[in-house]
Amino acid sequence: MRKITILVPAYNEEAVLYQLHDRLSTVLNTIHSYEFEILFVNDGSKDRTLDIIKELKELDHRISYVDLSRNFGKETAMIAGLDYTTGDAVIIIDADLQDPPELIPEMIYYWEKGYDDVYAKRSSRAGETWLKKWTANSFYSILNKITNVPIQKNTGDFRLLDRRCINALKLLRETQRYTKGMFSWIGYNKKEILFDREPRAAGETKWNYFKLFNLAIEGITSFTTAPLRLSAISGFIVSFVAFCYLILIVAKTLLFGETVQGYPSLMAVILFLGGIQLLSLGIIGEYLGRVFNETKKRPLYFVDEYNNQKITNEEGQPSRRIGVGVRRTDG
Numbered sequence: 001m002r003k004i005t006i007l008v009p010a011y012n013e014e015a016v017l018y019q020l021h022d023r024l025s026t027v028l029n030t031i032h033s034y035e036f037e038i039l040f041v042n043d044g045s046k047d048r049t050l051d052i053i054k055e056l057k058e059l060d061h062r063i064s065y066v067d068l069s070r071n072f073g074k075e076t077a078m079i080a081g082l083d084y085t086t087g088d089a090v091i092i093i094d095a096d097l098q099d100p101p102e103l104i105p106e107m108i109y110y111w112e113k114g115y116d117d118v119y120a121k122r123s124s125r126a127g128e129t130w131l132k133k134w135t136a137n138s139f140y141s142i143l144n145k146i147t148n149v150p151i152q153k154n155t156g157d158f159r160l161l162d163r164r165c166i167n168a169l170k171l172l173r174e175t176q177r178y179t180k181g182m183f184s185w186i187g188y189n190k191k192e193i194l195f196d197r198e199p200r201a202a203g204e205t206k207w208n209y210f211k212l213f214n215l216a217i218e219g220i221t222s223f224t225t226a227p228l229r230l231s232a233i234s235g236f237i238v239s240f241v242a243f244c245y246l247i248l249i250v251a252k253t254l255l256f257g258e259t260v261q262g263y264p265s266l267m268a269v270i271l272f273l274g275g276i277q278l279l280s281l282g283i284i285g286e287y288l289g290r291v292f293n294e295t296k297k298r299p300l301y302f303v304d305e306y307n308n309q310k311i312t313n314e315e316g317q318p319s320r321r322i323g324v325g326v327r328r329t330d331g
């Protein structure tokens with residue numbers, strides 16, 4: 001029988017876990033043609049999340065968990081989960097029930113039809129402020145204008161991925177991850193289904209505008225070098241204009257002579273050029289920083305525990321392929 005893994009990254013989710021397990025089980029119990037694994041990735045929670053997962057694991061043999069050594073962020077938690085996924089397909093779902101588990105049968109239906117990536121698109125975003133909706137909207141439209149990889153709007157990480165996609169994603173080991181872009185980048189047969197996003201069932205969102213802004217920069221810089229080109233182009237235009245201006249001034253001085261005026265225009269030009277230079281340097285710095293981070297070739301995460309088993313991370317050199325905390329299949 002084929003196996004499907006339900007992957008749940010969880011960070012401080014004690015308030016929703018029982019509810020999640022209830023709703024998830026209700027759905028999974030209606031599907032008899034597959035075996036299921038519910039894989040929690042505890043992303044260094046500081047509350048009782050891990051205890052609750054362990055407690056649930058006692059009651060439900062389908063549950064397994066990976067406990068990361070600290071909070072690495074959702075993007076890294078997801079790749080850790082994919083590394084430990086044992087199923088033929090994986091369904092990534094948020095712990096807070098904003099992604100309704102009731103959609104799982106539909107995802108499986110399309111998977112059976114041969115799609116490799118069945119992603120759920122939100123047709124509404126209940127419980128989110130207009131500011132968040134607006135910022136999300138403008139971000140996606142900008143991102144889509146400047147990259148060649150089409151990135152789906154209003155789509156989260158809630159999706160079913162075939163083993164082919166899982167293996168592809170496991171090969172992308174960059175440390176600054178923008179998973180949403182990676183889903184598009186790897187390609188394969190995609191199918192969109194629609195749903196209404198519900199407000200969080202309980203607990204609080206882990207995102208604030210600062211984090212979202214960082215994620216946006218991540219998204220732009222990891223999928224396009226367009227900003228670099230932009231800085232080159234604007235640099236070119238500005239120097240061209242400055243050059244014309246220079247000719248103009250020289251000609252004017254030669255023809256009409258010059259008393260000492262020019263201070264305002266001088267300042268204006270200096271400030272303007274200074275600004276352009278700083279901007280370009282900043283953009284270059286952004287990419288340089290990424291190069292710096294990637295050349296370190298650090299493992300993406302460390303695992304503290306996998307299914308009650310302490311992971312010692314001692315398997316020699318951490319393999320770049322499977323991350324660190326290599327799972328021992330015998331235990």
Ligand code: UDP
Pocket residue numbers: 008009010011012013043071072073074077093094095096098204205206207
């Ligand atoms: N999450 C995580 N690590 C983090 C932050 C979040 O694993 O550092 C998980 C979180 O437990 C939840 C999912 O990522 O299952 C989405 O988080 P959240 O609901 O806070 O984000 P939002 O829905 O507001 O975008």
Ligand code: MG
Pocket residue numbers: 094096098200205
């Ligand atoms: Mg949420």
